[in-house]
Amino acid sequence: MLGDEKGKIWIDGQMVEWADAKIHVLSHTLHYGSGVFEGERAYRGKIFRMQEHHERLHASAKMTGFDLPYTVEEINKAAEEVLKINGLTEAYVRPVAWHGAESLSVASLANSVHVAIAAWKWASYFDTKEGAAPGIRLMWSDYVRPAPNVGPVFAKANGQYISGMLGKNKAMKAGYDDALMLDYRGYVAECTGANIFMVKGGVLITPIADCFLNGITRKTVIEMAHERGIPFMEKHFYPDELAHADEVFIAGTAVEVQPIAEIGTQKYTTGPITRRMIEAYTKRVNGEDRKNA
Ligand SMILES: Cc1ncc(COP(=O)(O)O)c(C=O)c1O
Numbered sequence: 001m002l003g004d005e006k007g008k009i010w011i012d013g014q015m016v017e018w019a020d021a022k023i024h025v026l027s028h029t030l031h032y033g034s035g036v037f038e039g040e041r042a043y044r045g046k047i048f049r050m051q052e053h054h055e056r057l058h059a060s061a062k063m064t065g066f067d068l069p070y071t072v073e074e075i076n077k078a079a080e081e082v083l084k085i086n087g088l089t090e091a092y093v094r095p096v097a098w099h100g101a102e103s104l105s106v107a108s109l110a111n112s113v114h115v116a117i118a119a120w121k122w123a124s125y126f127d128t129k130e131g132a133a134p135g136i137r138l139m140w141s142d143y144v145r146p147a148p149n150v151g152p153v154f155a156k157a158n159g160q161y162i163s164g165m166l167g168k169n170k171a172m173k174a175g176y177d178d179a180l181m182l183d184y185r186g187y188v189a190e191c192t193g194a195n196i197f198m199v200k201g202g203v204l205i206t207p208i209a210d211c212f213l214n215g216i217t218r219k220t221v222i223e224m225a226h227e228r229g230i231p232f233m234e235k236h237f238y239p240d241e242l243a244h245a246d247e248v249f250i251a252g253t254a255v256e257v258q259p260i261a262e263i264g265t266q267k268y269t270t271g272p273i274t275r276r277m278i279e280a281y282t283k284r285v286n287g288e289d290r291k292n293a
Helices: 028-032 050-063 072-085 158-173 216-227 239-243 272-285
Strands: 008-011 014-017 040-043 091-099 113-121 136-145 178-183 188-191 195-200 203-206 232-234 247-252 256-263
Touching (some): 014 072, 028 091, 050 072, 050 091, 050 216, 072 091, 136 158, 136 188, 188 195, 188 239, 195 216, 203 216, 216 247, 216 256, 216 272
Parallel strands (some): 136 178, 136 256, 203 232
Antiparallel strands (some): 008 014, 040 091, 091 113, 178 188, 195 203
16 A cells, blocks of 8 residues: 555655654545645656646646745755655656645635655556557546636646546446546547547647646657657547547656557557657656757
């Protein structure tokens, strides 16, 4: 169990023993989902796009109605210290910010803001058997990504993960790996923790991120496609267009660039553009090209 790991977790400026990293049951965020978080990966001891992740943590907090009590630079430094003190090089890093237990009014204005950063060993998917697999299987979710006026849809806010959790639970119970969601208009949106891409006639296509997280991995894939002269387009599309795609993959910090083998009853094979993106991403995160900042 994750809670039984050993090591140190940074909480509000202190390194705390793993087992002592606890919060009060009346914390506002436990009741109302008023927190924000990040998901990062370290490769060879360096967090990929760390600055961007911590700028997004700040932006997510702002969109969720609060300010973080630490600067981006302080959070960068803390995350690096967490890796160092725990002797981690290939790791997942999880910063989280939440509201304390001063009040259980729905308003969060009277509540203190806390920040923690934990990290644990997590090898890249590509170093494991899973990475060598021909792709993962997606199930359509019953839930859709809400319209931008339903909540802070561009924030990585923990209160927004309920529909993802329900979709992924159902998918996993049915033997799939993840759930794929439409948006409120019926367009293809994203998976529960990753953005989606398809290739059609040599063109790399991804949905416009106008009601969901514009992932850092998504942006990296787009950048790498541009650098390689791969034709690219952002557009709204419906599931029937996805059904006729030549290749489909998803992109996110945790899953990295992951080929899709099935969406419901539709089957796909891993194609050349997906392979190029996997190779390019692996190089980039490991600092084997010029742009791993
Ligand atoms: C809902 C959702 N979409 C997309 C992503 C991919 O974002 P990133 O590439 O920044 O990890 C994530 C992961 O953070 C996510 O939780």
